[in-house]
Amino acid sequence: xxxxxxxxxxxxxxxxxxxxxxxxxxxxxxxxxxxxxxxxxxxxxxxxxxxxxxxxxxxxxxxxxxxxxxxxxxxxxxxxxxxxxxxxxxxxxxxxxxxxxxxxxxxxxxxxxxxxxxxxxxxxxxxxxxxxxxxxxxxxxxxxxxxxxxxxxxxxxxxxxxxxxxxxxxxxxxxxxxxxxxxxxxxxxxxxxxxxxxxxxxxxxxxxxxxxxxxxxxxxxxxxxxxxxxxxxxxxxxxxxxxxxxxxxxxxxxxxxxxxxxxxxxxxxxxxxxxxxxxxxxxxxxxxxxxxxxxxxxxxxxxxxxxxxxxxxxxxxxxxxxxxxxxxxxxxxxxxxxxxxxxxxxxxxxxxxxxxxxxxxxxxxxxxxxxxxxxx
Numbered sequence: 001x002x003x004x005x006x007x008x009x010x011x012x013x014x015x016x017x018x019x020x021x022x023x024x025x026x027x028x029x030x031x032x033x034x035x036x037x038x039x040x041x042x043x044x045x046x047x048x049x050x051x052x053x054x055x056x057x058x059x060x061x062x063x064x065x066x067x068x069x070x071x072x073x074x075x076x077x078x079x080x081x082x083x084x085x086x087x088x089x090x091x092x093x094x095x096x097x098x099x100x101x102x103x104x105x106x107x108x109x110x111x112x113x114x115x116x117x118x119x120x121x122x123x124x125x126x127x128x129x130x131x132x133x134x135x136x137x138x139x140x141x142x143x144x145x146x147x148x149x150x151x152x153x154x155x156x157x158x159x160x161x162x163x164x165x166x167x168x169x170x171x172x173x174x175x176x177x178x179x180x181x182x183x184x185x186x187x188x189x190x191x192x193x194x195x196x197x198x199x200x201x202x203x204x205x206x207x208x209x210x211x212x213x214x215x216x217x218x219x220x221x222x223x224x225x226x227x228x229x230x231x232x233x234x235x236x237x238x239x240x241x242x243x244x245x246x247x248x249x250x251x252x253x254x255x256x257x258x259x260x261x262x263x264x265x266x267x268x269x270x271x272x273x274x275x276x277x278x279x280x281x282x283x284x285x286x287x288x289x290x291x292x293x294x295x296x297x298x299x300x301x302x303x304x305x306x307x308x309x310x311x312x313x314x315x316x317x318x319x320x321x322x323x324x325x326x327x328x329x330x331x332x333x334x335x336x337x338x339x340x341x342x343x344x345x346x347x348x349x350x351x352x353x354x355x356x357x358x359x360x361x362x363x364x365x366x367x368x369x370x371x372x373x374x375x376x
Contacts, residue, residue, distance in 0.1 A: 023158075025158045025229045026158060026160060026229055026230070026278065026281075027230065027254075028278055029255070030253070030254070030255025030256075031254065031255055031258075031274070031275050031278065033057075033058075033059035034058060034059065034258075034272060034275035035275050035278045035279045035282070036059065036279075037053075037058045037059045037061075037275075037279075038058075038272070038275055038276045038278075038279035038280075039279045039282060039283055041127060041129055041130060041131075041279075042130060042131065042134040042279060042280065042283050042290075043131055043134070043283055043290040043291070044129070044131065045064065045128075045129025045130075045131060046129045046130075046131040046132055047128060047129060047130065047131070047132055047133070047353070047354070047357075048066060048067070048129075049064050049065075049066070049128065049129040050064065050065040050066065050067065050070045050126050050127075050128055051064055051126060051127045051128070051129065052064065052065055052070070052073055052074055052077055052124065052125075052126055053124075053125055053126075053127060054108075054120060054123050054124065054125060055123040055124075055125035055268050056119070056123050057108055057109075057110060058125075058127070058272065059108065060104065060105065060108045060110070062077045062101065062104075062124070063076075063077060065126075067341065067343070070126065074124060074126070076097075077101070077124055078121055078124055080095070080097050080098040080101045081101065081117055081120055081121045081124075082121065083095065083098040084098050084101065084102045084105075084112070084117055085114055085117040085118065085121075088112065088113075088114065088117075105117075105120065125268065132354075133170055133354075133357070134166065134170065134280075134283065135287075135291050135294070136170060137165070137166050137169075137170030137171050137172070138166070138283075138284055138287050138291065138294060138296070139294055139295070139296055139297055140170065140171035140172065140297055141163070141165070141166065141171045141284070141296065141297075142296030142297040142298060142299065143171065143297045143298070143299060143300040143301060144165075144171060144184070144208060144212075144299070144300075144301055145162060145163065146299055147209075147212070147299065147301045148162035148165075148212050149162040151212050151213055151216050152212075152216050152219075154216075155213075155216035155217065155220055156220060157216050157219050157220055157223075158229060160281050161219060161229070161233065161277075162212075163277075163280060163281050163284055164185075164215070164233070164236065164277055164280075165184045165185065165186075166277075166280040166281075166284060167273070167276045167277055167280050168184070168185065168186040169183070169184050169185070169186050171184055172184070172358060173206060173208060174358070174359075175358070176359070176360065176374070177360070178360060178371065178372070182203065182205045182206060183203075183205040183206045183207075183208070183211050184208055184211060184212075185205070185211045185212065185214070185215040187205045187211065187214065187215075191218070192204070192205045192214070194218075195214035195217055195218060196210060196211065196214050208301055209301060215236075218236065219232055219233070219236060221240070222235040222236065222240050222243075225240055225244065226240070226243055226244065226247060226252070227252065228247075228252045228254075230254040230274045231243050231246075231247060231252060231254065231257075233273065233274050233277055234254070234257075234270060234273050234274050236273070237269060237270055237273040238265070238266060238270040238273070242263060242265060242266065242270075245263060246261045246263060246266065249261055249263075254274055257271075258271045332374060332375065333372050333373065333374060333375065334348075334349070334372070334373050334375045335371070335372055335373075336371040336372075336373060342356050342357070342362075345373065345375065349375040351375065356373060356375065359373075359374045359375075360373050360374055
């Protein structure tokens, strides 16, 4: 719905039971709107779409911008929120845009108070769509899913959780995060060493078979400590100790933790991780509905047959960026400057935005000054 002359789009996603088949192990209740938001991120919005929405209530979407006009549109949303706050006692004074934003906020269940409106203003957030990346992840999943599910079932882990790489790495084994997490299962070096051999010569995080067995053991250990698969899955992102603190403060219900827990490091990524996973499972199970017929990659891994372990010192090419940052030369890395965009950096180094995102495991186009990117 377009709003007046400002062109702002207000969307409150319908809260309905997702198509995902809820089980006792993987409940959806209380998270329906979050799951629906992430399904749209995965299937409706592409890499050129910047979703302007609320960080705490992600289903409250204010607008969808492009790279060129996102700053202007974010400012416009904040201006409307300020206008609403200044006219709580006199709503008849609101502009058309502010009135419609106010109606959308009320429909989302957020109370219209000075305090809540200040929080909404502070929590204006952007999320880049990943439709293209998710589609490629579904295609790549054909190489691994059957074998991964077999591993998980043998470990006593729900087989649906074998789809977690859809939100971790898009089933890309060369994925390397800014925090040094590597491989399909995105183990950090510290956590990886608890379950795998991670040395200067050999990095088993890059062995899909061994990393999958390690991920199953980690998830099972999380479940043993927390007694809940939603919490065990969230602990994969937030850490077991962090989820034990959250559980100790507000209990084991995931929706209640999201609403009430305010741990200093329990931010946007952690509070949405389980909902992202549920959305990914649903989209994967119905991918033809969203992407049409896809030719999934043929299985390249069988249970009990481990590929050769990828060595950290492998030659660095555009198709095999599996080195750690410490092994790359200064010319392979770029320190982001204020005002840089991924498009600017890609053009400067003769690569593409997609290759930069894949090489650095970026889920969206957001970068920040001082960030180190692999560029070759």
